[in-house]
Structures are given as C-alpha cells and as structure tokens.
Amino acid sequence: MINSACESYRSDVEQVAAKYDMSAYVDLILALMMQESSGQGTDVMQSSEGAYNTQYPQTPNGITDVDYSIACGIQELKYSMAKADVTGPNDIASIKLALQGYNFGADVYFNYLEKNGITSWSEExxxxxxxxxxxxxxxxxxxxxYDTAGPWDYGDQYYPEHVLRYYHS
Structure with missing residues (x-):
C-alpha cells in the first residue's frame, strides 16, 4: 500500500509522467517512490546518483528539490524500461528487469545481462x-x-520484489 506521503505526490508524478510519456506507469512510479523514500525528504526518488541529475551533487540525497527528483527518477525509470523492452504496465517480467536496472544503474546492469545471456530477472x-x-x-x-538488500555490498539485490509489493497494475 502506498502511504499518504507518497500519495500526496500523485498529481506531481502524473504531470511529470505525462511529459515523458509515462502516464501508464504512475502507480509503478509511486511504488518505486515508496520503496526509495516512503515520500520523505527532498530526493523522494533517490535519483541524485543517476545520469539525469545534472544540477545537484551526485551523492545520496544530493537533490534538494522534490520536483526535480521526480523528474530525474521518471527519466531514469523510462530509460531502464526501454532497455528492458517493457511493453506495458502488466509486463511484470520486464518491469522486474527495469526496476533492478534503476537500482543498479541501467547501462552496467543491462550490459551484464546481455553479456551473460540473461533475459529474465532472478535473485540469483x-x-x-x-x-x-x-x-x-x-x-x-x-x-x-545484509538481510534486506542482499549479501553483496552493492545496491538492493531484491529491489524488484521490494517495489512490486506496493504495485498493483
């Protein structure tokens, strides 16, 4: 369930999503926000370290403008969804890949998948x-x-499952 803090950003997310042709994914974006920040702070999408942040420090919580965080996060997600060939809001298998790419960094993650012939998300x-x-x-x-994000000191190895518990397509 999306909390009231994230829901309070629904209209902002809808406006920005429309700008980037992501209107069909508003609920997914809010689920991602729920996992990233529970709607707290100014970098609600935790997108400061991503490629679309060109105005703030690329460090954790570097973005201090909620609207900018939402815009950067939506662009990052859209890019990752394109890499994953997501066909729509119900394409959960591809959405899992896209979400993991959002968390790990889309380019490096999808290069790894391609190099290793991996076509679907798995914990392994x-x-x-x-x-x-x-x-x-x-x-x-x-x-x-260790228990919540995985044994390796890099990202959240269970990220798609963590986001999708808040998503109902």
Missing part, C-alpha cells in the same frame, strides 16, 4: 551481478542491509 542473477559490481565485497552479517 541479481546477486551474481552485485558480487561483481561490489568487487566481491560482502556486507557484514551485522549490517542491517
């Missing part, structure tokens, strides 16, 4: 990518992210 392939991307650096078992 996500962990295998994170192992390489982390330089084989494991999270400590005491790290709160």
């Amino acid at each position: 392939s996500s962990k295998a990518f994170a192992e390489i991307a982390s330089g084989e650096t494991e999270r400590s078992k005491e790290d709160p992210l």
Whole structure:
C-alpha cells in the first residue's frame, strides 16, 4: 500500500509522467517512490546518483528539490524500461528487469545481462551481478542491509520484489 506521503505526490508524478510519456506507469512510479523514500525528504526518488541529475551533487540525497527528483527518477525509470523492452504496465517480467536496472544503474546492469545471456530477472542473477559490481565485497552479517538488500555490498539485490509489493497494475 502506498502511504499518504507518497500519495500526496500523485498529481506531481502524473504531470511529470505525462511529459515523458509515462502516464501508464504512475502507480509503478509511486511504488518505486515508496520503496526509495516512503515520500520523505527532498530526493523522494533517490535519483541524485543517476545520469539525469545534472544540477545537484551526485551523492545520496544530493537533490534538494522534490520536483526535480521526480523528474530525474521518471527519466531514469523510462530509460531502464526501454532497455528492458517493457511493453506495458502488466509486463511484470520486464518491469522486474527495469526496476533492478534503476537500482543498479541501467547501462552496467543491462550490459551484464546481455553479456551473460540473461533475459529474465532472478535473485540469483541479481546477486551474481552485485558480487561483481561490489568487487566481491560482502556486507557484514551485522549490517542491517545484509538481510534486506542482499549479501553483496552493492545496491538492493531484491529491489524488484521490494517495489512490486506496493504495485498493483
């Protein structure tokens, strides 16, 4: 369920989504926002480290303008969805790939998938990518992210499942 903080951004998300031909994905965008920030803070889409952020520091929570965060996040998601060949809001298999690309970085993630002949998301392939991307650096078992985001010190290896629990296409 999307909380009231995220729902309060629905009209903003609808406006920006329309600008980028993403209107069919407003509920997915809000689900992503729910996972990223629960609608809290100014970088509600946690998009400051992405390629579309050219105005703020590319560091965690670097964006201090909610509308800009939404615009950057929607563009990042659209790019990742194009890489995943998402055909519509019900194409969950491709949406899973797109979401993982949003979390890991679309270019590097999709290059890895192509190089390894991987065509669908799985926890195993996500962990295998994170192992390489982390330089084989494991999270400590005491790290709160170990259980929630995966054993490798890179991104959230369960990200699609975490976003999709808030999404009802």
